[in-house]
Amino acid sequence: MSEFGIESNHSTETHKQGSAGDSSFKKRLGIFATCVVGGSLVALYAVTGPFIAPALRKVCLPFVPATRTQIENVLKVLKTRSGSLVDIGSGDGRIVIAAAKSGFKAVGFELNPWLVWYSRFKAWREGVHHNTSFYISDLWKVSFSEYSNVVIFGVPQMMEQLEVKLQTELQSSAKVVACRFPFPTWTPDDVAGEGIDTVWVYNAKTFKPPIRNYKDSERPN
Known part of the structure; x- marks a missing residue:
């Protein structure tokens, strides 16, 4: 009876540790994904911003290459x-x-x-x-x-x-x-x-x- 109780407690503790580990991993993964998405948006704005900004001005002077x-x-x-x-x-x-x-x-x-x-x-x-x-x-x-x-x-x-x-x-x-x-x-x-x-x-x-x-x-x- 006591051995069964010890095994049960051990299994419960192991399960709790596993759940905590999964939660921590998901949290880190979420932070990483947020950083990637945020960085991508910043990079996208840095590249496209100069092209879009002139179009938002009162007078738009688009780039059309001279022939x-x-x-x-x-x-x-x-x-x-x-x-x-x-x-x-x-x-x-x-x-x-x-x-x-x-x-x-x-x-x-x-x-x-x-x-x-x-x-x-x-x-x-x-x-x-x-x-x-x-x-x-x-x-x-x-x-x-x-x-x-x-x-x-x-x-x-x-x-x-x-x-x-x-x-x-x-x-x-x-x-x-x-x-x-x-x-x-x-x-x-x-x-x-x-x-x-x-x-x-x-x-x-x-x-x-x-x-x-x-x-x-x-x-x-």
């Missing part, structure tokens, strides 16, 4: 130009790199950091990294006053606002090339290409307000 013909048209209308060039929304850097190969000191501004890092690598691989620079920045927070040539692949929703910005910031000697969509109120000085490859060329002196020279008697009080 070879578009690049050729841009360089064609700027063939007599020199100096600095900026690509607003430079994407994967192909306009900036092509401009650098044509002799420009070229700069790209892009909100998506992954595209900026890729552009820098591509410029290094193409051997033009000394004549190119790529920055992660919102175009509305950058001044373009120092650039003599401006290239923009915009969308209709932003062009009117961009008109005001460029009209205010650019020097009268600057030239602007709009790809895919023209500016709504400016009159282009030249147009090249057709269809989606069309580019519109604007000389800043035609859209900059004239600077009036006042005589002493005409100066405002």
Whole structure:
């Protein structure tokens, strides 16, 4: 009788220990699974966040790679130009790199950091990294006053606002090339290409307000 009782107590104790062990294992497994899922979500956001964030802005500037013909048209209308060039929304850097190969000191501004890092690598691989620079920045927070040539692949929703910005910031000697969509109120000085490859060329002196020279008697009080 006593031996049976001892065996029963021993079996009960073993069962309790087994249940406690299973519970502890399940708890650790649950914590591990939570960490894996949480880490995966953080990694997913880190990768996709820069792509999604621009789409959530008031004005969306999606990444649509420039075609070879578009690049050729841009360089064609700027063939007599020199100096600095900026690509607003430079994407994967192909306009900036092509401009650098044509002799420009070229700069790209892009909100998506992954595209900026890729552009820098591509410029290094193409051997033009000394004549190119790529920055992660919102175009509305950058001044373009120092650039003599401006290239923009915009969308209709932003062009009117961009008109005001460029009209205010650019020097009268600057030239602007709009790809895919023209500016709504400016009159282009030249147009090249057709269809989606069309580019519109604007000389800043035609859209900059004239600077009036006042005589002493005409100066405002």
